[in-house]
Each structure stands twice: as C-alpha cells, then as structure tokens.
Amino acid sequence: MVRNIVVLGGSSHPELVEQMCIKLGIPPGRITLSKFSVGETRVEIQDSVRGKDVYVIQSGCGKVNDNFIELLITISACKTASAKRVTAVMPLFPYSRQPDIPYNKVGAPLAKAGIQKDSYTFESRPGTPAPQPDGTGSGGPPAGQLEHKLSRLSLDKERGPVTTPGSPSLTSRPSFLRRQHTGSEIAGSTKRDSQKVVYANGTGGDWDQHRQPGYKQWVAQAGTLIADLLTCAGADHIITMDLHDPQYQGFFDIPVDNLYGRPLLQRYIQTKIPDYQSAVIVSPDAGGAKRATAIADALGMDFALIHKERRPTKITDRQNATMMLVGDISGRVAILVDDLADTSNTITRAAKLLKERGGATKVYALLTHGIFSGDAIARINASAIDQVVVTNSVPQNENVRACPKLKVLDVSSVFSEAIRRVHHGESISVLFKYD
Numbered sequence: 001m002v003r004n005i006v007v008l009g010g011s012s013h014p015e016l017v018e019q020m021c022i023k024l025g026i027p028p029g030r031i032t033l034s035k036f037s038v039g040e041t042r043v044e045i046q047d048s049v050r051g052k053d054v055y056v057i058q059s060g061c062g063k064v065n066d067n068f069i070e071l072l073i074t075i076s077a078c079k080t081a082s083a084k085r086v087t088a089v090m091p092l093f094p095y096s097r098q099p100d101i102p103y104n105k106v107g108a109p110l111a112k113a114g115i116q117k118d119s120y121t122f123e124s125r126p127g128t129p130a131p132q133p134d135g136t137g138s139g140g141p142p143a144g145q146l147e148h149k150l151s152r153l154s155l156d157k158e159r160g161p162v163t164t165p166g167s168p169s170l171t172s173r174p175s176f177l178r179r180q181h182t183g184s185e186i187a188g189s190t191k192r193d194s195q196k197v198v199y200a201n202g203t204g205g206d207w208d209q210h211r212q213p214g215y216k217q218w219v220a221q222a223g224t225l226i227a228d229l230l231t232c233a234g235a236d237h238i239i240t241m242d243l244h245d246p247q248y249q250g251f252f253d254i255p256v257d258n259l260y261g262r263p264l265l266q267r268y269i270q271t272k273i274p275d276y277q278s279a280v281i282v283s284p285d286a287g288g289a290k291r292a293t294a295i296a297d298a299l300g301m302d303f304a305l306i307h308k309e310r311r312p313t314k315i316t317d318r319q320n321a322t323m324m325l326v327g328d329i330s331g332r333v334a335i336l337v338d339d340l341a342d343t344s345n346t347i348t349r350a351a352k353l354l355k356e357r358g359g360a361t362k363v364y365a366l367l368t369h370g371i372f373s374g375d376a377i378a379r380i381n382a383s384a385i386d387q388v389v390v391t392n393s394v395p396q397n398e399n400v401r402a403c404p405k406l407k408v409l410d411v412s413s414v415f416s417e418a419i420r421r422v423h424h425g426e427s428i429s430v431l432f433k434y435d
C-alpha cells in the first residue's frame, strides 16, 4: 500500500484504473465527471488532494478530444486544490501521430497551376515559382486562374475591406470563406474527410479547386500545442507507453516517461508461439523497423521488412499504397510487430502480402495499441491474419467479443509499478529492460 497518493481515473478507461488501483493497494480517488447539456465538461473532485501526489489516468481513446479536455480540467482542478504534484498517466498518448511537421508524410496535396483535381497524384509536387514559358515573370497564374482570382476579388469588393482600427487590412485572407466538412463522421475514425468551401453568397465547390497555385497546404501542427496544454493545465510529469514518435518527448519541458510495451510482446512470443525461433519478425513499415528489429535481435530471430510505398494514384487513395516485402518468409510463421493499429489497413494488407506473395504459413500481428477505429475489427476478421495480440492501453472488451482472433495483454502492472516508483522517487529504468 502506498501512502499520500491519489489516483484519479478519467472517463476513457475505467477498467484499467481499477486494475491499477488494485495493484497499488489503494481505492481510486472519488471524482465526478459529467457534462453540461451544452456539451461542456464538468469535473468535481470529492477527495482532498492537498499536499498529495496525484496521478490522473486518461488514455487517448474513445471520444479523444472530450477525454483530453477532461484530463486538462482534472489536472488544473488538482493544482488549484493544492496538490503537491500532478502526473498525467496516458497509456495511449493522443495526437502522437501528428507531430510538428509542416506537411503530413503522405505528402500534402499541393495545388499546381492548371492541374485538374482528378489528375492530382503524389508525383504532383509544387514547383518553385518560376518564370512561365510566355515570359510572365515569376509564375503568375494562367488566364483561367486569373479570372478565378478576379472573381474572388470582386466578392471581396462586394463585402468591402475588412479592417479593424489600427490593424492592417485583412482582405488578403480568404475571409469570405467558411469551411465545412462534408464526409460522414465516423466515431473514432481518423479518416480525413474531403472538404468543401462555401462562399458567403452560397456558392462553393471542392476545396482543392480553390487552392492558390504554388501555395503549400498548411497542416496544423498539433504536437507542441498538446504538450503546452498539458503543462499549462499544471501537469508536472507524464507517463505514457510506446509513443508513436519517441521524439515527441522533446516537445515537453517536464519529465516524460515513455514505457515500453515490448517486454510484454516479447514474452508473448516466447511463451505462446510454438517454435518461435524459426518464425520471422516482420515490420509492416519502415517507421516501425527499429522496434521490430530490437525484438528480433533480443530473441535471436530473423527479420523481414515491408516497404510501404506511399504513392497512391490519388490524394485520397491512401490505402492503395504499394507494399513490397524485403526478406524470406516462405514456409515460415510471420510475426508482424507494430506500435499501433488504427484502421488495421496496414496489418491486414501486410498479412495478405505475407501469405499470398511471401508464402507465410501463419501470420500473427503484435501491437502495443489496438485503437481499431471504424470497421477495423471487421477488416481483421475477414483478413489473412491468424491472431492479433494487443495490450489494454485502450479498452478491448468489446473488441474481444467481436473478434475471435484478438488476444489482450494487461499493462496495468507496468503502469502501477511506474506510479509506485515515481511516487517513491525510485528509478523506473528497470521497466525499460527487455530481456
């Protein structure tokens, strides 16, 4: 039993909170989480946290944004109630696939002068503005586009310039536009929906058609913002697991303990996969190669890599990325290792490749985070994967019921041990050991 500690659970994963508290030998702190009818989050902490070491547990799953706000409000409430230290325990860190890069890795679709929407490809890169063949200086728009620009200008004229006293004119910004999502909203899905623009006069069209030539689409940089929000709320420490991008830790100026799911996955391979040493560890993409090779090296196993060539023929056709297998898995068991499955597109396509092209006899997929948004579970059920193994960093009860191929490993011991060690000021590096 640890003393002077309060563990508060958010809405995202009550079972994990309960398991962690059992392992710590303390009851969960009393907290009421509710919503006002308008949708705003309300947090009420019933136990005193004055002078206490507080751990708020919230995973980046379910209603991710609501849960994140709930976490921020809870942290802030603890700080203002004089908690000595507040640690955010986030088994799955939200937004960790949106680091601070100006364009997403699939290549931001860029408007190229004169190109039709349907002919956009990932080969369509923006040229540096250069003189046109007709000698019109620095790449001015072709005639059609000029008309389009002028029509936009006339719209601005109708409205008149938008200015505020003492501020520069805002007419250079598309202030007459408002954007709306048109794609269907799938709960928990990360699919990027197409967008439409609507002018104030009711006319509109596809966003792609309205991009300025040569302008690189701006992708929001969520990484630093998420880190700043946590620290502004009052978090003194973060504990998480298998950050998609470990460099994310650099966005924080507070300690971040990034625990590994690897020992759990490794133990599963050793204890549950018959004759595992003759199997091959496979990374389904280059991004996860380091993680997968580390397991292969530790267990003395062979390694293969699937190269995911992100060059779909259309911008929105991300799922058509070509996959190429590097390594020999013929007649052997293949064990896919990755940090997470979201839509499960990556692992199901990889499994198909491993069996159809590579000649694998059986395919396992071992992942730390089983997000399984949208129809991911149905996709796994219909796939060539024989077994999927995930941790319960996000709730898996419903998924287990819907997917007979799914096995779940418990992370509550790892997190409760991390909490115990942080609380007592002990090193947690022992949790980073693999063998």
Ligand SMILES: O=P(O)(O)OC[C@H]1O[C@H](OP(=O)(O)OP(=O)(O)O)[C@H](O)[C@@H]1O
Residues within 6 Å of the ligand: 097, 105, 284, 285, 286, 287, 288, 338, 339, 340, 341, 342, 343, 344, 345, 346, 347
């Ligand atoms: O289940 P899915 O929806 O297919 O998503 C899973 C994939 O997404 C992540 O990588 P990402 O595509 O972000 O690329 P990266 O590893 O190169 O960062 C993750 O590492 C998986 O490989």
